[in-house]
Structure formats: structure tokens, C-alpha cells
Amino acid sequence: MVKVNVMKEMTGIIEEKTIEPEQFCEYIGNTIKVHGSIYKIRKMSGFAFVLLRTKRDIIQCVYGEEFSSFSLSEIVEECCVIITADVVKEERSKTGVELRLVDVEVLSRPVMESPIVINNKKVDTSIENLLNYRPITLRNEKERAIFKIQEGLCQAFRTYLTMQRFTEIHTPKIVYAGAEGGANIFQLDYFGKKAYLAQSPQFYKQMMVGVYERVFEIAPVFRAEKHDTSRHINEYTSVDFEMGYIQSFEDIMQMETGLIQYAMRYLEDEYHYELELLKVKLPKVSEIPTIRFMEAKELIANEYHREMKDYEDFEPEEEKLLCEAIKKKTGSEFIFVTHYPTKKRPFYAFEDPEDQEVTLSFDLLFRGLEVTTGGQRIHNYDMQVAKMKERGMTVESFESYLMMHKYGMPPHGGLGLGLERFTSKLLLQDNVRLSTLFPRDINRVTP
Amino acid sequence: MVKVNVMKEMTGIIEEKTIEPEQFCEYIGNTIKVHGSIYKIRKMSGFAFVLLRTKRDIIQCVYGEEFSSFSLSEIVEECCVIITADVVKEERSKTGVELRLVDVEVLSRPVMESPIVINNKKVDTSIENLLNYRPITLRNEKERAIFKIQEGLCQAFRTYLTMQRFTEIHTPKIVYAGAEGGANIFQLDYFGKKAYLAQSPQFYKQMMVGVYERVFEIAPVFRAEKHDTSRHINEYTSVDFEMGYIQSFEDIMQMETGLIQYAMRYLEDEYHYELELLKVKLPKVSEIPTIRFMEAKELIANEYHREMKDYEDFEPEEEKLLCEAIKKKTGSEFIFVTHYPTKKRPFYAFEDPEDQEVTLSFDLLFRGLEVTTGGQRIHNYDMQVAKMKERGMTVESFESYLMMHKYGMPPHGGLGLGLERFTSKLLLQDNVRLSTLFPRDINRVTP
Numbered sequence: 001m002v003k004v005n006v007m008k009e010m011t012g013i014i015e016e017k018t019i020e021p022e023q024f025c026e027y028i029g030n031t032i033k034v035h036g037s038i039y040k041i042r043k044m045s046g047f048a049f050v051l052l053r054t055k056r057d058i059i060q061c062v063y064g065e066e067f068s069s070f071s072l073s074e075i076v077e078e079c080c081v082i083i084t085a086d087v088v089k090e091e092r093s094k095t096g097v098e099l100r101l102v103d104v105e106v107l108s109r110p111v112m113e114s115p116i117v118i119n120n121k122k123v124d125t126s127i128e129n130l131l132n133y134r135p136i137t138l139r140n141e142k143e144r145a146i147f148k149i150q151e152g153l154c155q156a157f158r159t160y161l162t163m164q165r166f167t168e169i170h171t172p173k174i175v176y177a178g179a180e181g182g183a184n185i186f187q188l189d190y191f192g193k194k195a196y197l198a199q200s201p202q203f204y205k206q207m208m209v210g211v212y213e214r215v216f217e218i219a220p221v222f223r224a225e226k227h228d229t230s231r232h233i234n235e236y237t238s239v240d241f242e243m244g245y246i247q248s249f250e251d252i253m254q255m256e257t258g259l260i261q262y263a264m265r266y267l268e269d270e271y272h273y274e275l276e277l278l279k280v281k282l283p284k285v286s287e288i289p290t291i292r293f294m295e296a297k298e299l300i301a302n303e304y305h306r307e308m309k310d311y312e313d314f315e316p317e318e319e320k321l322l323c324e325a326i327k328k329k330t331g332s333e334f335i336f337v338t339h340y341p342t343k344k345r346p347f348y349a350f351e352d353p354e355d356q357e358v359t360l361s362f363d364l365l366f367r368g369l370e371v372t373t374g375g376q377r378i379h380n381y382d383m384q385v386a387k388m389k390e391r392g393m394t395v396e397s398f399e400s401y402l403m404m405h406k407y408g409m410p411p412h413g414g415l416g417l418g419l420e421r422f423t424s425k426l427l428l429q430d431n432v433r434l435s436t437l438f439p440r441d442i443n444r445v446t447p
Numbered sequence: 448m449v450k451v452n453v454m455k456e457m458t459g460i461i462e463e464k465t466i467e468p469e470q471f472c473e474y475i476g477n478t479i480k481v482h483g484s485i486y487k488i489r490k491m492s493g494f495a496f497v498l499l500r501t502k503r504d505i506i507q508c509v510y511g512e513e514f515s516s517f518s519l520s521e522i523v524e525e526c527c528v529i530i531t532a533d534v535v536k537e538e539r540s541k542t543g544v545e546l547r548l549v550d551v552e553v554l555s556r557p558v559m560e561s562p563i564v565i566n567n568k569k570v571d572t573s574i575e576n577l578l579n580y581r582p583i584t585l586r587n588e589k590e591r592a593i594f595k596i597q598e599g600l601c602q603a604f605r606t607y608l609t610m611q612r613f614t615e616i617h618t619p620k621i622v623y624a625g626a627e628g629g630a631n632i633f634q635l636d637y638f639g640k641k642a643y644l645a646q647s648p649q650f651y652k653q654m655m656v657g658v659y660e661r662v663f664e665i666a667p668v669f670r671a672e673k674h675d676t677s678r679h680i681n682e683y684t685s686v687d688f689e690m691g692y693i694q695s696f697e698d699i700m701q702m703e704t705g706l707i708q709y710a711m712r713y714l715e716d717e718y719h720y721e722l723e724l725l726k727v728k729l730p731k732v733s734e735i736p737t738i739r740f741m742e743a744k745e746l747i748a749n750e751y752h753r754e755m756k757d758y759e760d761f762e763p764e765e766e767k768l769l770c771e772a773i774k775k776k777t778g779s780e781f782i783f784v785t786h787y788p789t790k791k792r793p794f795y796a797f798e799d800p801e802d803q804e805v806t807l808s809f810d811l812l813f814r815g816l817e818v819t820t821g822g823q824r825i826h827n828y829d830m831q832v833a834k835m836k837e838r839g840m841t842v843e844s845f846e847s848y849l850m851m852h853k854y855g856m857p858p859h860g861g862l863g864l865g866l867e868r869f870t871s872k873l874l875l876q877d878n879v880r881l882s883t884l885f886p887r888d889i890n891r892v893t894p
Contacts, residue, residue, distance in 0.1 A: 400894030447847030
């Protein structure tokens with residue numbers, strides 16, 4: 001019998017030789033090792049401040065000729081190192097300690113200096129450069145804080161929906177038909193057949209309501225929109241949920257209100273460092289007012305003496321003005337606009353039984369921008385087929401979508417929230433790209 | 448001044464009129480309302496069992512002419528209903544109670560009966576039908592349990608990685624170049640330019656190691672492989688992590704071992720119902736053995752008297768035999784195979800300083816199938832450029848990828864785990880499609 005030459009058994013334990021910032025206080029008076037990148041070297045006379053970038057923190061270390069056993073010239077910014085340092089109590093520091101550099105082991109060195117200065121308070125360059133040099137500019141303290149906050153939003157959304165008994169699903173992004181209609185869809189050669197990139201998980205999340213009643217997904221969606229604006233990107237992260245057995249489409253808005261309330265509390269508790277760094281003032285969300293679409297149109301027209309042109313949609317300027325007016329009148333930076341015209345909503349939107357010109361749908365506007373679209377969906381098979389025929393759609397092409405209606409569906413609805421737009425508005429940015437890790441737009445597919 | 452006609456303020460609270468199964472015990476002796484779908488009606492003489500499908504449970508209700516105020520003919524299977532029922536203590540029931548049906552409100556009715564019986568213990572049909580009727584067949588108790596377990600895996604993976612200080616990221620799926628090389632990539636017309644669907648988040652997660660040191664992403668990836676086998680699908684959910692400042696490539700395997708250990712405990716704690724239902728026996732993962740690729744090849748050749756043909760890769764049959772042999776010898780259903788030949792690994796794989804013919808890489812095999820590929824990556828700019836040139840690659844095309852190496856990167860590595868494959872092997876299935884919600888393969892892009 002052959003012997004199994006097992007090299008080593010993995011046990012799940014990594015022997016760490018370095019200390020994390022959270023543990024520094026336990027080591028006062030001791031010498032420790034810490035790993036990280038040299039973020040900034042600030043030379044003074046006879047000593048220097050060396051800032052070390054770790055997973056989440058920027059740690060201030062002190063280099064001094066009398067206690068450091070190496071030459072400062074051995075390190076440059078963006079070197080990856082393991083430092084050996086004495087831990088000294090220092091109450092003014094965030095970690096509660098000061099690290100006095102004793103020695104340094106250089107693990108790697110940059111080949112050259114970055115053409116863009118990344119270690120100032122802010123990366124001072126054009127948005128083009130900021131995005132072209134994304135792998136480097138994200139190393140800036142404030143840049144990376146943006147995406148920690150985005151992580152916090154995701155975690156909060158998932159936790160809240162899980163507590164509300166939603167099931168997490170993974171639906172396909174290569175699809176046989178677009179859910180949102182229109183030409184804004186990327187086409188793909190799928191082994192000689194036509195296929196598309198999903199504009200939203202709409203069809204699938206509805207199907208899954210028939211299975212789990214409440215489902216959610218946080219995943220990429222793709223829109224082939226040719227707009228080149230500060231609020232459009234062609235691939236974004238959509239926070240989608242869909243829920244069955246609703247008593248009214250207001251249940252969906254209540255759920256979203258609870259979701260956002262929870263997320264704001266969560267950021268406050270878990271992302272205090274990044275909120276401080278970016279000077280974020282979280283919006284108040286104890287309640288969110290609602291207004292009907294037509295009343296919102298009238299309000300804007302009257303309040304700002306504007307002529308109403310488009311009766312079926314908002315102009316971007318109108319969204320801004322509406323938010324301004326609502327904030328002035330109610331204090332809320334969020335507003336649910338409800339009852340959008342049937343003409344402008346997709347074929348699965350549920351019409352208001354009291355007025356078929358409008359749907360039981362809504363958008364959520366936040367600081368001047370639409371961040372969510374949602375509503376009740378048609379759950380009755382005959383009603384859905386009739387509406388599709390009315391719109392001249394080929395019912396047969398949607399056979400697998402209509403299967404759920406045919407074999408029984410509860411009243412249901414849901415929404416999609418754009419994660420990057422939401423983050424961007426939360427941080428008071430003027431361009432959604434600033435909250436997109438690697439944005440895709442009509443001119444950009446790199447890095 | 449115009450009055451803001453606020454309809455209603457959303458407060459985040461939904462007034463629920465129905466009770467969830469977890470609360471049934473609090474209502475013994477009372478009459479409650481519960482919503483759900485009629486899963487099965489089992490007529491007996493003078494009474495009937497009515498099974499109600501709720502978010503996660505199948506609730507047994509009793510219909511009896513003496514206490515039910517409606518006719519059983521008013522309901523059919525897959526009706527969506529709100530039942531009114533008396534709660535009676537019943538210790539043999541999972542919920543601890545029996546529900547005696549008093550009344551029923553029908554919210555919706557199926558148009559016709561499903562052509563496939565979904566409410567038996569098992570959906571007894573071909574895999575083709577199972578997948579063609581996915582929106583309906585997933586309503587089966589056991590079918591939907593599969594994806595609850597998958598949800599549990601995801602939750603566990605995320606929680607563990609977050610505890611280990613990984614940052615969650617969202618990287619683009621529309622990309623300018625493939626990370627894995629080869630022709631297995633979907634091409635896209637991106638506003639008149641060529642773009643591709645990401646085969647993995649490889650480039651991006653490496654870049655983000657320079658930012659956060661440890662990152663992870665659970666997201667779709669796309670492989671244009673023409674294989675039509677039980678283990679290939681063309682879109683799958685990849686659990687990716689990447690970590691910096693590793694001391695050895697073994698750190699990555701240790702991290703994965705810890706991850707899987709945590710996930711198994713988590714399923715045991717939180718998904719007991721589904722594990723029971725599907726009769727899942729969780730594998731033991733207190734340690735996972737490792738074996739070098741060439742030694743594994745020899746072991747299989749000797750143990751099973753097979754001729755060794757391919758010296759650079761495993762045949763699928765060899766993966767099965769290796770797992771069988773390892774289980775026999777060590778009891779482990781997992782095996783890390785390490786040191787894969789350099790020729791067969793991508794251009795970013797780190798070569799073993801002691802033998803450049805092999806890389807510091809690994810696969811994790813589980814019950815006969817590769818479920819993870821991982822390894823250490825090249826972090827040195829000159830080394831990476833040299834290797835790309837050696838392979839005849841156009842270095843200029845990878846400018847934005849190489850930016851991180853140029854401006855400094857720590858030693859790092861990571862892995863990708865196929866969520867569907869892992870689920871499928873955990874459940875002892877013989878086809879990965881059975882653990883894929885809506886599979887995409889060379890012949891299937893619907894539903």
C-alpha cells in the first residue's frame with residue numbers, strides 16, 4: 001500500500017506574528033510587530049512621523065535617531081513593511097498609543113513614485129485621473145472610506161432583510177429577455193444565440209416570491225443607456241427585494257423606510273471612523289413623507305413658477321426642486337413619490353383600481369435624486385396577459401415568466417435601490433462615479 | 448404658499464394581521480390568521496389535512512366539517528390564502544401546535560393545475576423538466592430547501608470573512624480583458640467597442656488588496672466553456688477572497704479551512720430544518736490534509752493501477768479516485784492539492800522559489816470535485832512583467848492591472864470558490880445544475 005504523503009494538515013488557524021490596531025492598548029510598554037504600507041513620511045528635525053496604512057486605520061509612528069535602529073532612507077512611501085515598535089501610551093491618538101519605530105523589515109518596494117499624490121487629505125486631481133488611476137487613488141484615506149461606508153450599507157441592508165425573513169437569492173445575469181423593455185439592453189452572443197445582460201432581477205425575484213414569499217438580492221445590473229451624465233453608470237449594484245402577501249403597496253414603502261432607518265443606525269454604530277473622516281451628517285429618517293406624482297408636479301410648478309411640460313415624468317431639475325421644497329416644508333431629505341402614470345411604468349406594474357391611468361408604484365427621491373423605483377406587480381394571470389396584449393407584446397416569448405401567474409401568485413411587490421447612487425447622495429457627492437469602485441460608462445471600461 | 452399634500456408618512460412599521468409559525472405557541476387556545484399557499488390537500492373521511500406553505504415551513508392544518516365554516520371545494524392547491532384557525536397544542540408537530548381551520552380568504556387562484564406534481568416528497572421528473580418549470584418546481588419543499596442551505600453558506604462565508612477583517616467589494620462584470628486567459632470568455636458590444644464578461648474578479652480583488660489588505664466578493668462570474676457536463680455551468684456565483692501580507696501560501700488554505708469549519712457550524716445551528724429535510728450529513732472539517740499535485744498523480748496511478756497520461760492536470764476520474772483514496776486513508780472528504788504545474792496556471796501565479804516548474808497554488812477537492820482554485824500571486828512588478836513577456840503577452844494592454852505592482856504591493860494571494868458546486872457536493876447531488884437556481888449552460892438560457 002502506498003503511503004499518503006500528507007505535507008501538512010490545515011487546521012484553520014493562521015499563526016499571526018503581527019498585531020492589529022485594536023489590540024495596541026494591550027501592549028503598552030512592550031515591543032510589537034505591525035504590518036502595513038508606508039502611507040506618508042513627514043520629516044521633522046531629528047525625527048519623523050511615519051504613517052502606516054493598515055486594513056482600516058492610518059497609524060502614526062515616530063522615527064527617532066536615538067531609538068530607531070535603521071536609517072529613514074531605507075523606506076519610501078508605499079513600501080510594504082513589518083515594523084518593530086515600542087508601544088507608548090498616548091491619549092490623543094485614536095488607538096490610544098504611539099508607536100516608536102525600532103526596526104523595519106521591507107517586504108516590497110514600489111518601482112516608482114505615483115504620478116498622483118495620494119497621501120494628502122484629499123486626492124487633488126480631475127475625476128478623469130482619479131478614475132484612471134483607481135488602483136492607486138483608492139489607497140487614499142478618504143477615498144477608501146467611501147467604500148467602507150458602502151460596505152456598511154450592504155451589511156445593514158442584508159441584516160435587516162434577513163431579520164424580516166427575506167431569503168437571499170442569486171439570479172442569472174445572462175437572460176433571454178429584458179425586464180424593463182426598451183433598447184437600453186446589452187446584447188450578447190451566447191453560443192450562437194442572442195442573449196442579454198439583465199437590466200434587473202425583476203422576473204426572477206417575482207418567481208421566487210412564489211417560493212419563499214420574501215426574497216432579496218444585491219448584485220450587478222446592466223443598462224445600455226447612452227446618457228453621459230453625473231448620475232448614470234452602465235453597470236451598478238442593485239439592492240432588490242420583493243415581498244408577497246402585501247396588503248397594500250404601502251407595505252413596500254414601509255419596508256424600505258425600516259430598511260433605511262436600520263442602515264443609518266448601523267453606520268452610526270459600526271462606521272463611526274469613516275463618517276467622521278468624511279464629515280458625513282446622516283439624514284433623519286424617523287418618517288418619510290409621500291406625495292402623489294401629479295401633486296408633486298403641481299407643487300413644483302406653483303412653488304417655483306415653472307411651466308409644466310412633461311406630464312408623465314420628472315425632469316432632473318424637478319427632482320431637485322421637489323426635494324428642496326419637501327425639505328423646507330417637512331425637514332425630510334427623503335420623499336416617496338407615488339402613483340406614477342401607467343404609460344411610463346413597465347407592463348408588470350399594478351394599476352390603481354380607482355384610476356387606471358396611474359400605477360400603485362413609487363420612486364424614492366433622496367437629496368434631489370431618484371435612488372429607488374418600486375411598486376406593486378400584477379399577480380393575476382389574465383390581467384397580466386391582457387395588459388401585455390394591450391401593449392403589443394408577444395405573450396408567447398414570456399412563457400416562463402407567466403408560469404408563476406398561471407399556477408398561482410400572491411399579491412406582491414418590491415423595489416430596486418441603486419447602491420452607488422444611494423452612497424453618493426449620502427456623502428453629498430455631485431457624481432455617482434465617486435461612489436462606484438470601478439465605474440463603467442459610455443466612455444469608460446477600464447481599469 | 449402651496450400646501451404640501453402629504454398623503455401619509457412612512458414610519459417603517461407594517462401592521463401585520465397574520466402570525467408567523469415561530470409565534471404559534473404563544474397563541475394556543477386562540478384564533479389566529481396565517482397567510483400562505485395551499486401546498487397540499489389530503490382528503491380523509493369527514494375531514495382533511497391542508498398543508499400550508501409559508502416562507503420557510505409547511506404547516507399542517509386540519510379541515511373538519513364540524514368546525515370549518517367553509518366548503519373544502521372553495522380551495523385548490525396553489526391558492527394563496529389567509530386562513531383563520533384555532534390553535535391547538537400538538538407536541539408531535541414541528542411548530543408545537545395544530546391549526547384547526549375555521550375560515551379561509553382566497554387571495555388568488557391558479558388558472559390551471561401544474562403539469563408537474565410539485566407537492567410530493569420529491570419532484571419526480573427529468574432534470575430537463577425540473578429546470579424548464581423552475582418557477583413552479585422550486586415550490587417543492589425539498590427543492591427550495593437546497594437554496595436555503597445555499598443562503599446559509601453565503602451568510603456564513605460573509606460573516607466569517609468580516610470577522611477576519613475582510614472588506615466586501617463590488618467589482619465590475621463588464622471588463623476590458625479576461626483574467627483567466629484562453630478563449631472561454633463572452634464578448635460584448637459595448638457602445639461600439641469590444642468588452643467582455645468577467646471570468647473572475649481576479650484583477651480587481653488584487654488591486655483592492657493594495658487598498659484594504661483583505662477583501663472579498665460574492666458575485667456572478669461568466670465562463671464561455673463549451674463543455675456540456677454535469678459539473679459545468681456558464682454563469683456561477685463565485686466566492687472570492689484575496690489577502691495581503693501572507694507569510695506563505697498556506698495562509699490562504701488555513702483561511703479557507705477556517706471558513707468552511709465556520710460554515711458547517713453555522714448550517715448546523717441555523718439550517719437544521721433544511722439539513723434534516725434533505726438528510727444532509729455535514730462533512731468533518733477539523734483538519735484538511737494537503738498533498739502535492741505530482742504526489743497525488745502518483746498516488747492515483749499506484750493505488751488504482753492506472754497509467755498516468757496527462758502530467759499537468761487531473762482527469763475528472765482522477766479527482767474522484769484521489770478523493771476516494773484520501774477519504775479511505777485519512778477520513779477527510781476534502782483534500783488540498785498543491786503545487787500545480789506552472790504551465791497550467793495563469794500568468795499571475797507565483798512560482799515556487801525552490802522549483803519554478805510548479806506554483807505556490809492549490810485546488811480544494813471535495814467529494815471528487817474541484818470546488819476552489821487559489822494560490823499566491825506575483826506582487827513584484829519586474830517579476831510580473833518578465834513572466835508576461837515570457838508568455839508572449841502584450842504588457843501594454845495590462846497597464847491598469849500592473850499599476851498596483853508598479854506602485855507597491857504586499858505578498859498576497861486568494862481563491863475563488865464555486866458556490867453552486869460546493870452546495871451540490873454538500874448535498875451529494877450528481878449535477879451542479881440541481882444547486883443552481885436558474886442554470887445557464889450551452890443549451891439553456893431560460894427560464
